[in-house]
Amino acid sequence: MNGFSGFSFSRWIGILLKEFIQLKRDRLTFGMIIGIPIMQLMLFGFAINSDPKHLPTAVVMADPGPFARAYVAAMRNSDYFKIVGSVNEREANDLLERSKVQFVVTFPPGFNRDLVRGKPPVLLVEADATDPMATGGAISVLNHLGIDVFAQDMPGLNRPSAPPFELRVHRRYNPEGITAYNVVPGLLGVILTMTMVLMTGLAMTRERERGTFENLLATPATPVEVMTGKIVPYILIGLIQVTLVLLAARWVFNVPMYGNLLLLYGVVLLFICANLTLGITFSSIARNQLQAMQMTFFFFLPSMLLSGFMFPFRGMPEWAQVVGNVLPLTHFLVLVRGIMLKGNGVNMLWDQVWPILLFMGVVLALGLKTFRRTLD
Amino acid sequence: MDNAPLVIDVAGINKRFGDKHVVKDLALQVREGEIFGFLGPNGSGKTTSIRMLCGLLTPDSGRGTCLGLDVLTESAAIKRQVGYMTQRFSLWDDLTIAENLDFVARMFGMKDRSTVVDKALDDLGLSGRRKQLAGTLSGGWKQRLSLAACLLHHPKLLLLDEPTAGVDPKARRDFWEEIHHLSAAGITVLVSTHYMDEAERCHRLAYIAYGTLMASGTAVEVVTGQHLHTWEITGTGLQGMGEALRALPGVDLVASFGATLHVSGKDRDALEATLKSRLRDTPLKMTAVPPSLEDAFIYLMQGSQDQFQG
Incomplete structure (x- = not known):
């Protein structure tokens, strides 16, 4: 039972060489071997940052005095905030709900006067805390800023240990900073991306690989019948998955649901369709099931990492955000969190819906171009 | 049967995949109720031709009809009346x-549907195994099931692409019984094959090589059309004789059949003279025999190779 008895080195070399030759022929696998590590290095090394900076912030300036302006300037200089403009209260709330800004800082009327009089005014900071990880660093910086700024500008005072105003932070949508509020709705998108792209990709290539596609095409069934007939079951599967996750979100994780459930399902359906389109396109390009699976993985990895699911979207550098914005998952996450945690209505969704539609359109065009209607 | 209407009538059919010209100017006429054999070496364009006939592929150029329907524009209607066995x-x-x-x-x-399926299962003798997964059937049974599946909708034309590949002799024989049965019932059958005995069971044949139709007609017509003269050589010490004869003048074709050797050539006198002088001092005997279909096909195949490689 000695596995090495009669071990032939030249035979062994033969097997080795054959493996390399086959590997070289399979371009996609070869691409995976090289591409995945590079992709991971780029994503983990450069794109991901758990201490996000340059967070978009709106200012509600009810008292535009020198102290307030100095404080805003200090916020800008701190790198943590990107001041997007001065707005009124109603606009500020709208920006927060639409996920356009991460923070709204409100300087109340009489802010400067109260400061001078030594009567600590209230500085209200509202944070979009749906993703607790995204706001932590910035909030802790706000206190220090208050001490530093006013130490310089009010030299008459001794260097205080606390800012001369009361910093009131409202962590909106997720006041207790519960991670599950953010992760569970996000999982909805991740699960759908994985199963929808993979299942449709495999469903079509399986027929081709086994030769049954030829039989199907030889019947009077039209391509539209074949395509839609093969896809609809997966739409149903997707909806079942969503229902399971939502039930778990409600009863196991106690994630609130402020928005309209029907609206949520509408958005889910759009997202499912976008992923199915991609799956079909993969299946028309892939020659076998393995390739379809590899393509899915190539798409899934950046979807997980660049969409804002695992790491705060705004913590990523510009280029990564551009890539992330192409992915449907990025927009779907904003939509789901918006509907579930912020109670967003129909009128607030368009900003995230059109990128998904665009993605779908482009992928569909690509798919139709490569879809082999007959066997050639 | 010569007066029966044409079920397949195509001419000038071409198909290219990239820069490979897979089918060249194919012309084919098949009459109703006929069993038409489609022969040719591997990769000669048989499958592609069949796929074009049943509407799976669209020819790049050409014209013609299948069951009276235009092969270029009415493929959907053709599919409904054709049974195609891959x-x-x-x-x-x-x-x-x-x-x-x-x-x-x-x-x-x-x-x-349930009546149709039950009847098909009964005819197959598979009623008792109806709940068995198709993947677990043996090769012969898979083939019979495939045939039953393409007969379900009562097609007028059957296109069978190497239906008996990898099937045991008994199953093959049964299969051909069934084909003749269908033909007698008025169904036209176009069948591609590599087996000579199957070719001989067809009413008419076409031989295609490298996308070109080389010969067609009844088995006898195809054989006589090659104008071959064949001698059968028998006796002991046959080993090596084939190789020795191949290069000699007048010899166009040498084919071994176990204990005998078929030597054929177009020039009867030259071949006879060569053989006589070569065999004079050996114990081998030579007899003139009519060339077989296989001789004709191997000759055709050689010819096409010369044409495309030489």
Whole structure:
């Protein structure tokens, strides 16, 4: 039972060489071997940052005095905030709900006067805390800023240990900073991306690989019948998955649901369709099931990492955000969190819906171009 | 049968895949009720031709009809009346026998499906195994099931692409009995094959090589059309004789058949003279025999190779 008895080195070399030759022929696998590590290095090394900076912030300036302006300037200089403009209260709330800004800082009327009089005014900071990880660093910086700024500008005072105003932070949508509020709705998108792209990709290539596609095409069934007939079951599967996750979100994780459930399902359906389109396109390009699976993985990895699911979207550098914005998952996450945690209505969704539609359109065009209607 | 209407009547059919010219100017006429054999070496364009006839592929150029329908524009209507059996088993392994038949019946929009399927199962003798997964059937049974599936919708034309590849002799014989049975019932059958005995069972034949139609007609016509003269050589010490003869003047073809050697050539006198002088001092005997279909085909295949490689 000695596995090495009669071990032939030249035979062994033969097997080795054959493996390399086959590997070289399979371009996609070869691409995976090289591409995945590079992709991971780029994503983990450069794109991901758990201490996000340059967070978009709106200012509600009810008292535009020198102290307030100095404080805003200090916020800008701190790198943590990107001041997007001065707005009124109603606009500020709208920006927060639409996920356009991460923070709204409100300087109340009489802010400067109260400061001078030594009567600590209230500085209200509202944070979009749906993703607790995204706001932590910035909030802790706000206190220090208050001490530093006013130490310089009010030299008459001794260097205080606390800012001369009361910093009131409202962590909106997720006041207790519960991670599950953010992760569970996000999982909805991740699960759908994985199963929808993979299942449709495999469903079509399986027929081709086994030769049954030829039989199907030889019947009077039209391509539209074949395509839609093969896809609809997966739409149903997707909806079942969503229902399971939502039930778990409600009863196991106690994630609130402020928005309209029907609206949520509408958005889910759009997202499912976008992923199915991609799956079909993969299946028309892939020659076998393995390739379809590899393509899915190539798409899934950046979807997980660049969409804002695992790491705060705004913590990523510009280029990564551009890539992330192409992915449907990025927009779907904003939509789901918006509907579930912020109670967003129909009128607030368009900003995230059109990128998904665009993605779908482009992928569909690509798919139709490569879809082999007959066997050639 | 010569007066029967044409079921397939195509001419000038061409198909290219990239820069490969797979079918060149194919012309084919098949009459109703005929068993038409489609022969040729591997990769000669048989499968592509069949796929064009049943509407799976659109020819790049050419014209013609299949069941009176235009092959270029009416492929959808053709599909409804044609039974196409693919070279590879192409029913679904993970469906049961009955589910496969039911699915096919649905695809062809058949009414009263359960009756149709039950009858097909009875005819097959598979009623007792209807719930067995198709993937677990043996090669012979898979082939019979495939045939039953493409007969479900009562096609007028059957296109069979190497239906008996990898099937044992008994199953092959039964299969051909069935084909003749169908032909007698008025169904036209176009069947591609590599087997000579099957070719001889066809009413008419076409030989295609490298995308070009080389010969067609009845088996006898194809054989006589090559104008070959054949001698059969028998006796002991036959080994090596084939190689020795191949290069000699007048010898166009040498084929071994176990204990005998077939030597053929176009020039009767030259071949006879060569053989006589070569065999003079050996114990081998030579007899003039009519060339067989196989001789004719191997000769055709050689010719086409010379033409395309030389």
